[in-house]
Amino acid sequence: IGGLLAQGMAPYEAAVAGAFIHGRAAEIAARALGTPISLIARDLLAAMPQAFASLG
Numbered sequence: 420i421g422g423l424l425a426q427g428m429a430p431y432e433a434a435v436a437g438a439f440i441h442g443r444a445a446e447i448a449a450r451a452l453g454t455p456i457s458l459i460a461r462d463l464l465a466a467m468p469q470a471f472a473s474l475g
Contacts, residue, residue, distance in 0.1 A: 444470040 420437035424430065447466040449455035 440467070440470050440474075443473060447473075 420433050423433035423436055428436065441463065444463045444466040445455070445458060447469045448458050448462040451466065452458070452462060
């Protein structure tokens with residue numbers, strides 16, 4: 420969210436986009452690991468590039 424704000428995005432839109440990307444990264448990480456139960460921050464970080472790429 421901070422990165423989006425730094426690029427000039429409005430606060431509300433940055434929060435919405437940040438929450439969406441976070442959720443998308445969690446879906447990708449859970450699928451890669453085979454479980455949504457034991458995700459940690461490192462798993463989400465690793466999935467962020469795929470999450471951004473999935474936006475088109």
